Amino acid sequence: xxxxxxxxxxxxxxxxxxxxxxxxxxxxxxxxxxxxxxxxxxxxxxxxxxxxxxxxxxxxxxxxxxxxxxxxxxxxxxxxxxxxxxxxxxxxxxxxxxxxxxxxxxxxxxxxxxxxxxxxxxxxxxxxxxxxxxxxxxxxxxxxxxxxxxxxxxxxxxxxxxxxxxxxxxxxxxxxxxxxxxxxxxxxxxxxxxxxxxxxxxxxxxxxxxxxxxxxxxxxxxxxxxxxxxxxxxxxxxxxxxxxxxxxxxxxxxxxxxxxxxxxxxxxxxxxxxxxxxxxxxxxxxxxxxxxxxxxxxxxxxxxxxxxxxxxxxxxxxxxxxxxxxxxxxxxxxxxxxxxxxxxxxxxxxxxxx
Amino acid sequence: xxxxxxxxxxxxxxxxxxxxxxxxxxxxxxxxxxxxxxxxxxxxxxxxxxxxxxxxxxxxxxxxxxxxxxxxxxxxxxxxxxxxxxxxxxxxxxxxxxxxxxxxxxxxxxxxxxxxxxxxxxxxxxxxxxxxxxxxxxxxxxxxxxxxxxxxxxxxxxxxxxxxxxxxxxxxxxxxxxxxxxxxxxxxxxxxxxxxxxxxxxxxxxxxxxxxxxxxxxxxxxxxxxxxxxxxxxxxxxxxxxxxxxxxxxxxxxxxxxxxxx
Amino acid sequence: xxxxxxxxxxxxxxxxxxxxxxxxxxxxxxxxxxxxxxxxxxxxxxxxxxxxxxxxxxxxxxxxxxxxxxxxxxxxxxxxxxxxxxxxxxxxxxxxxxxxxxxxxxxxxxxxxxxxxxxxxxxxxxxxxxxxxxxxxxxxxxxxxxxxxxxxxxxxxxxxxxxxxxxxxxxxxxxxxxxxxxxxxxxxxxxxxxxxxxxxxxxxxxxxxxxxxxxxxxxxxxxxxxxxxxxxxxxxxxxxxxxxxxxxxxxxxxxxxxxxxxxxxxxxxxxxxx
Numbered sequence: 063x064x065x066x067x068x069x070x071x072x073x074x075x076x077x078x079x080x081x082x083x084x085x086x087x088x089x090x091x092x093x094x095x096x097x098x099x100x101x102x103x104x105x106x107x108x109x110x111x112x113x114x115x116x117x118x119x120x121x122x123x124x125x126x127x128x129x130x131x132x133x134x135x136x137x138x139x140x141x142x143x144x145x146x147x148x149x150x151x152x153x154x155x156x157x158x159x160x161x162x163x164x165x166x167x168x169x170x171x172x173x174x175x176x177x178x179x180x181x182x183x184x185x186x187x188x189x190x191x192x193x194x195x196x197x198x199x200x201x202x203x204x205x206x207x208x209x210x211x212x213x214x215x216x217x218x219x220x221x222x223x224x225x226x227x228x229x230x231x232x233x234x235x236x237x238x239x240x241x242x243x244x245x246x247x248x249x250x251x252x253x254x255x256x257x258x259x260x261x262x263x264x265x266x267x268x269x270x271x272x273x274x275x276x277x278x279x280x281x282x283x284x285x286x287x288x289x290x291x292x293x294x295x296x297x298x299x300x301x302x303x304x305x306x307x308x309x310x311x312x313x314x315x316x317x318x319x320x321x322x323x324x325x326x327x328x329x330x331x332x333x334x335x336x337x338x339x340x341x342x343x344x345x346x347x348x349x350x351x352x353x354x355x356x357x358x359x360x361x362x363x364x365x366x367x368x369x370x371x372x373x374x375x376x377x378x379x380x381x382x383x384x385x386x387x388x389x390x391x392x393x394x395x396x397x398x399x400x401x402x403x404x405x406x407x408x409x410x411x412x413x414x415x416x
Numbered sequence: 417x418x419x420x421x422x423x424x425x426x427x428x429x430x431x432x433x434x435x436x437x438x439x440x441x442x443x444x445x446x447x448x449x450x451x452x453x454x455x456x457x458x459x460x461x462x463x464x465x466x467x468x469x470x471x472x473x474x475x476x477x478x479x480x481x482x483x484x485x486x487x488x489x490x491x492x493x494x495x496x497x498x499x500x501x502x503x504x505x506x507x508x509x510x511x512x513x514x515x516x517x518x519x520x521x522x523x524x525x526x527x528x529x530x531x532x533x534x535x536x537x538x539x540x541x542x543x544x545x546x547x548x549x550x551x552x553x554x555x556x557x558x559x560x561x562x563x564x565x566x567x568x569x570x571x572x573x574x575x576x577x578x579x580x581x582x583x584x585x586x587x588x589x590x591x592x593x594x595x596x597x598x599x600x601x602x603x604x605x606x607x608x609x610x611x612x613x614x615x616x617x618x619x620x621x622x623x624x625x626x627x628x629x630x631x632x633x634x635x636x637x638x639x640x641x642x643x644x645x646x647x648x649x650x651x652x653x654x655x656x657x658x659x660x661x662x663x664x665x666x667x668x669x670x671x672x673x674x675x676x677x678x
Numbered sequence: 679x680x681x682x683x684x685x686x687x688x689x690x691x692x693x694x695x696x697x698x699x700x701x702x703x704x705x706x707x708x709x710x711x712x713x714x715x716x717x718x719x720x721x722x723x724x725x726x727x728x729x730x731x732x733x734x735x736x737x738x739x740x741x742x743x744x745x746x747x748x749x750x751x752x753x754x755x756x757x758x759x760x761x762x763x764x765x766x767x768x769x770x771x772x773x774x775x776x777x778x779x780x781x782x783x784x785x786x787x788x789x790x791x792x793x794x795x796x797x798x799x800x801x802x803x804x805x806x807x808x809x810x811x812x813x814x815x816x817x818x819x820x821x822x823x824x825x826x827x828x829x830x831x832x833x834x835x836x837x838x839x840x841x842x843x844x845x846x847x848x849x850x851x852x853x854x855x856x857x858x859x860x861x862x863x864x865x866x867x868x869x870x871x872x873x874x875x876x877x878x879x880x881x882x883x884x885x886x887x888x889x890x891x892x893x894x895x896x897x898x899x900x901x902x903x904x905x906x907x908x909x910x911x912x913x914x915x916x917x918x919x920x921x922x923x924x925x926x927x928x929x930x931x932x933x934x935x936x937x938x939x940x941x942x943x944x945x946x947x948x949x950x951x952x
Contacts, residue, residue, distance in 0.1 A: 113851070113855055114854075114855075115851055134854070135851070135854040135855060136853075136854040136855070136856075136857050136858055136859050136860070136862075136863075137857075138855070139857065140855060141855070142851070142852065142855040144848050144851075144852060145848075146846075146848060148846065148848035148849050148851070148852035149852075150849060150852070150853070150867060150871075151849075151871070152870045152871055161853070161856050161858070161866075162856035162857055165856055165857035165858045165859075165862060166857055209852075209856065210855075210856075213856060213857065421757075421758055421761050425754055425757065425758050426758060428751075428754055428755065428758075429754075429755050429758040429759070429770075432751055432755045432831065432835075433755075433770065433773055435828070435831075436773060436774065436777050436828075436831065436832065437773055437776075437777075439785070439788035439789060439791075439792060439828065440776070440777065440780065440784075440785075440788060442788060442791055442792060442798060443784065443787065443788045443791065446791055453796070454791050454794070454797075455796075455798075455801075456791065456798050495690075496690040496691040496694060497691055499687035499688065499690070499691070500687060500688040500690070500691035500692070502687055503683070503684040503685075503686075503687035503688040504684075504688065506683075506684070507683055507684025507687075508684075510682075510683075510684045510685070511684045511685070511688065515688060515692065518692060518695055518696075519691060519695065521695060521699055521700070522695070522699055524933065524934055524937060525699065525703055525930060526885070526888075526889035526906075526926075526929050526930060526933055527889070528889055528891050528906050528909060528910070528926070528929070529703060529706065529889075529926040529929055529930055530699060530702075530703065532706065532909065532913055532922060532923075532926055533699075533702035533703045533705065533706040533926070534698065534702055535913070536702065536705065536706060536709075536919060536923075537701065537702035537705045537706075538698065538702060541705075552698050553698075555694065555698075556694065556695070556698055556699055559691065559694070559695070563691070613779050616781070617780075617781030617782060617783070617784075619781075619782055619783060619891060619892040620889075620891045620892070620906070623891060623910060623914075624910075624913065624914070634781055634782075634783040634892070637783050637784075637787070638783060638892065638895065638896070641787065641790070641896065645794075649787055650787075650791070653783075653784040653787055653788070656780065656781055656784050657776075657780055657784065660776060660779045660780050661776075663779060664772065664775065664776065664779065
């Protein structure tokens, strides 16, 4: 019971405002894809379109080859886990879980067996007769999960399911969700604004912004090789320095940034190719502060120092603009010092210019 | 959002709204009729029955009395009700639970019973004259609205703001007027309007307390209908509806009409 | 000082309620217990009188009918309103609020014009040739019920809209995502969750009808006397204040009992309150 979800060229409007523009997305059989982005990026709208609570202005949605676009929500057969659980407050835990089966005409002992088995799987057998109001947040989340899973849907969708839980429980639950999803092999769409959550749980992540997918890739690729400045900033490349190549010398290029700052970059560190114009993107730990002014790097004057635990972070003013760099804990440096910022290739990448 | 509603339900809703609005349209139509009896659709258009309202001294007097009573009793209810609502919210811990029930009592006790009891004990027993007796009755009638509406507003007010003002050196009483009251402004307006309109329209209490010489408009209407069946009453009704429209316009301006749905 | 702030502020209102509500109403009750014929004599007299028993039963009947009709009409209309988008919804709500803010006398008077012997309904029926003699519609139980429904439907609609809007959209979406058709969602999710609110609304309508005065007076008259009109007649026409006090006491006990029992039922049914 697992099927491929295809979203092709859908657009959606709320009144006059366009919230999704020509969005396409494929989720393979058994795959878990997260939609990640800030509020208003269109991730929830996408989910609601697939669920059938909204109708797209154009485009199609198919599941296992069947066109869902105009099908009413209750005929779509999609398991949904809501942000605030959306448990029916007037039904016991068992009745909540059995609700979908009841709608499918599954009654009597079969329903009871399936509900009991599902409650067993999420560890809630003891609470079957309680009302949702008497449960903790984590328990409610488990009921919501069980309720969505018990109908054995070909597609599961999660709408920020963990955002109402505390930090510790959030981590436990996401492991649990991933295990259940893997075990059932159910195709899944997971909406979240939490990067760590998305990266830890997903096969692939779609980073969304203003109704479009900025990049859809595995967490590893997104983290190491963002495709554009937006994604780079999103995954923590704080320093973006536009540069152009002034000299190519076999395995190395020399590039210049604003203010005449020059750096020599080995091609092997940047995927073997550096275009003539590019943006050097570095995390804060990708720029290492050194008081040795003889080193090659970006000349800078240090500003505020903050303690990060693993290193010191420095605000730095450079001819190429304001940058954020790290320095070792063994050698705290004072504001106002003249230093060099040396790029650390593993924590830097190259982007096409905007 | 796709939210299908069954066509039969839509048809029912249309009928219900015809049922709700239709009779009032008929009243307006009858008021404009040029005939000496009530009829609809109006035969000939005339405003003579509106003039007739003011030609009848009893109507002139009762309109003024009703307005006076509505203003005075609403004012008294606000003056005693706002502090009570504030106390119930701010000092909940030191007050017993029954106190909030006490202020709901005038709603629980049928108005007719309240009116009759006031007639028996206050008007007859203590010989309180008609006008003050009416004020007492109407103050009780509207007090629950004040307490309830102001409490609802205060429930959304963060008393930390009051503490902040006091910590900055503002004396408690001044703080109430400069910090608390402005934040429940919409509640005060809503309470005022609800009280005023409730008082103006009241029958069940006034019917016992009005007497020779002093009556309220609704009671005068009842008395008039028993004797005459001319369009005067329709005209008075239109005046009262105009008051309702004015009230709704004020509500719309100050609070937004969604307020009325609560 | 601070310790008594709550008391100080609530004292004026408390005094007003105690002096002008609790004591006078208690005095009314006391009247019925202190007659020369023994403490419960007025109640025996009330229930031994055919006329009064009829009035009480009629009042219960009319109130039940009014409540049932208002409940069904009000809830279904509110359901449609809660599903109506934007501006149209505001207009519908205004159309429901307007009659509510218009006084009882005006609204009852409207039905006097419609149902009268030479009223609109009769004139229309005659001009349509359906009948040639006007029907007696006024001063019947039916006319009182129609006008009472007219009185209370707006209240019921507004109460129900409030109840329906308090049901989170998520629950309805969860229900349909689990395969429930709109009808199944209505019956299995919306209706059970709305029931406590509906009970509260129904109690308001029932107690309101039970203690109504102006509407039965105008549309029922002497022929369709109800508890309110009977009490007024006893107090102000017959000047039998013991009898009026007895009716008053029965009305109070009846309404308070209904309010207490039904709010308890509603609370028990309300899972949100857990």
